Amino acid sequence: MVKAMSYEGKIFEELKMPARKELEEALIKALFRYSGVIKEFGSGEDIVDEIADNFGLNEKQRTAYLETIYRKENRVKKSLVWHRLLFRAADSLAKNKLVSRPTQTIKLTNKREWMLTESGIDKALELLNIPNARKDILPTRSFEVQKIVKNLNEASRPENYNPFQKNKKVSKVIKQTTLRTRAFRQAVIDAYDYRCSICGIKINSPDSLSWEVEAAHIVPHSFMGKDDIWNGLALCHLHHWAFDVGWFTLLDNFKVQVSSEVHSLQPNFGRMGDYEFLKALAIKNSRILLPSRVEIYPHHNAIQWHRQNIFYH
Numbered sequence: 458m459v460k461a462m463s464y465e466g467k468i469f470e471e472l473k474m475p476a477r478k479e480l481e482e483a484l485i486k487a488l489f490r491y492s493g494v495i496k497e498f499g500s501g502e503d504i505v506d507e508i509a510d511n512f513g514l515n516e517k518q519r520t521a522y523l524e525t526i527y528r529k530e531n532r533v534k535k536s537l538v539w540h541r542l543l544f545r546a547a548d549s550l551a552k553n554k555l556v557s558r559p560t561q562t563i564k565l566t567n568k569r570e571w572m573l574t575e576s577g578i579d580k581a582l583e584l585l586n587i588p589n590a591r592k593d594i595l596p597t598r599s600f601e602v603q604k605i606v607k608n609l610n611e612a613s614r615p616e617n618y619n620p621f622q623k624n625k626k627v628s629k630v631i632k633q634t635t636l637r638t639r640a641f642r643q644a645v646i647d648a649y650d651y652r653c654s655i656c657g658i659k660i661n662s663p664d665s666l667s668w669e670v671e672a673a674h675i676v677p678h679s680f681m682g683k684d685d686i687w688n689g690l691a692l693c694h695l696h697h698w699a700f701d702v703g704w705f706t707l708l709d710n711f712k713v714q715v716s717s718e719v720h721s722l723q724p725n726f727g728r729m730g731d732y733e734f735l736k737a738l739a740i741k742n743s744r745i746l747l748p749s750r751v752e753i754y755p756h757h758n759a760i761q762w763h764r765q766n767i768f769y770h
């Protein structure tokens with residue numbers, strides 16, 4: 458083993474390959490650009506070439522092979538030096554718990570991917586000078602949050618769903634709650650394909666790091682509403698506000714009902730040029746946009762509560 462390492466090390470040096478530390482940082486940044494996940498390194502993967510481009514690798518550096526001799530099996534394994542180096546950098550990140558290994562991630566996503574952990578995201582934010590406060594709204598996947606997302610998506614839909622949280626014992630659960638709130642946001646906006654379920658708008662920030670759409674609670678947090686996908690709805694900022702203040706609600710058939718107060722609105726209110734966003738809703742007689750699976754539709758118990766307690770008739 459020691460011999461094999463020094464052979465590799467010699468080749469890395471001869472080819473003047475990038476240093477491990479620099480590669481680790483490049484990988485963390487790449488993971489962040491790709492929303493927290495990249496596939497295992499193999500030929501034809503964009504990421505492999507992209508990082509090679511960033512380091513300005515020449516043809517020789519990209520195509521040189523390593524030979525590992527397995528004496529006992531009398532077999533020689535050839536692999537690209539560049540892939541080997543990337544793997545070693547990722548492996549070292551995994552040892553420091555900044556990424557999950559493809560063998561771990563596959564159990565979660567069924568894909569052989571490297572995925573950032575919570576500490577990995579923190580590291581990326583630090584390297585990229587992005588304020589930590591932005592973390593809560595970033596759609597970057599982390600291993601810990603994706604575990605909760607999987608649970609939210611796969612929980613079996615209760616017939617008689619209770620959308621209210623029990624009184625929680627605060628101090629111990631704060632970290633877990635933050636993760637769950639991020640998982641809720643991730644699961645909901647994923648389920649609605651990053652669109653507002655009312656108007657369908659889909660847009661992200663110019664740096665592609667965050668989506669405009671928000672994961673709204675049907676029974677709000679302030680009323681102890683749960684962070685469950687059945688208590689969630691993807692809404693743009695404007696429709697989120699209008700939903701929270703009771704301008705509109707949903708019927709059991711997932712059609713929109715608008716408050717009758719809309720008729721007493723001053724004519725210059727709620728307009729964007731010729732477009733009157735509440736009146737447009739009032740005449741719209743179609744279902745909201747819903748997820749592809751019925752099991753994760755908003756639950757009637759949550760919707761009914763909103764109709765009775767938040768909606769302004």
Ligand SMILES: [Zn+2]
Binds near residue numbers: 653654656695696
């Ligand atoms: Zn909208």
